[in-house]
Amino acid sequence: MEHRYFSSAPGFQGKHSARKFEMPTPQLALKHLKLGNKRFVASSSIHHQMHNSRRRHFLYHQRPFAMVLCCSDSRVPAEIIFDCSLGDLFVVRTAGHALDASVLGTIEFGVEVLNVPLLVVLGHENCGAVAAAILTYNQDRNTRVEKHGRTAIESILEGIYPAIQQCGSTEPQAVMEANVLNTARMVMELPSVRSGLETGKLRIAQAAYSLKSGVVRFLAE
Ligand SMILES: [Zn+2]
Numbered sequence: 001m002e003h004r005y006f007s008s009a010p011g012f013q014g015k016h017s018a019r020k021f022e023m024p025t026p027q028l029a030l031k032h033l034k035l036g037n038k039r040f041v042a043s044s045s046i047h048h049q050m051h052n053s054r055r056r057h058f059l060y061h062q063r064p065f066a067m068v069l070c071c072s073d074s075r076v077p078a079e080i081i082f083d084c085s086l087g088d089l090f091v092v093r094t095a096g097h098a099l100d101a102s103v104l105g106t107i108e109f110g111v112e113v114l115n116v117p118l119l120v121v122l123g124h125e126n127c128g129a130v131a132a133a134i135l136t137y138n139q140d141r142n143t144r145v146e147k148h149g150r151t152a153i154e155s156i157l158e159g160i161y162p163a164i165q166q167c168g169s170t171e172p173q174a175v176m177e178a179n180v181l182n183t184a185r186m187v188m189e190l191p192s193v194r195s196g197l198e199t200g201k202l203r204i205a206q207a208a209y210s211l212k213s214g215v216v217r218f219l220a221e
Helices: 026-041 052-057 101-112 128-136 141-148 153-167 172-188 191-199
Strands: 066-070 089-093 118-124 203-209 216-220
Touching (some): 026 118, 066 101, 101 118, 101 191, 172 191, 172 203, 191 203
Parallel strands (some): 066 089, 066 118, 118 203
Antiparallel strands (some): 203 216
16 A cells, blocks of 8 residues: 555645655645644544554654644644644744754754744643743842742743833733744744755744634734
8 A cells, every 4th residue: 555644634645755745835734734723723633543554654754744833731632733743843842832952943943953934832721831931021130049049930931021121011922922922033043944944945833722713813824
């Protein structure tokens, strides 16, 4: 049987061997994610069962067609909410999709080595990291650090404070969306990302996930 396991995306499976595989365009990759989310919302996901042959097919290579940078929240697993399969997505997850050198390096790897055509920065409703940033925004940081010590969580909160400042509000949804925008902007400063965007080989989309409805709403694409 000819493998159709280089990607599970309906638009680009079937005829090619893994060796001949070409990355989909950013547009096609985005379309596939949107269709996957529609299936998830409609409770008609097709990737909840994984055949061993797919795992074996990807023993020595990977060909993810999209990267997702999202929160570590257990309710926001990218593969499930986009109804994708093993080998489809290159995912980076940190609380509040906080950025640091390792996260940026991982994204660079996705762009430069894996040639992934699409990166989605995905925030979500009821994000604990966003809520904590809102809660602590007006606190005196020095007093807090004196009291609790400088924890690693502090750097996550500090990454979200500019979003509160920019949107001039402590409304969680607004802060979350501003934080998505900020994160996307910072990722775009990576030279490899910038050149991918310039040549049209890479696209960055910003999105927000609703826990209530399961819908991924694209804020910018
Ligand atoms: Zn979160």
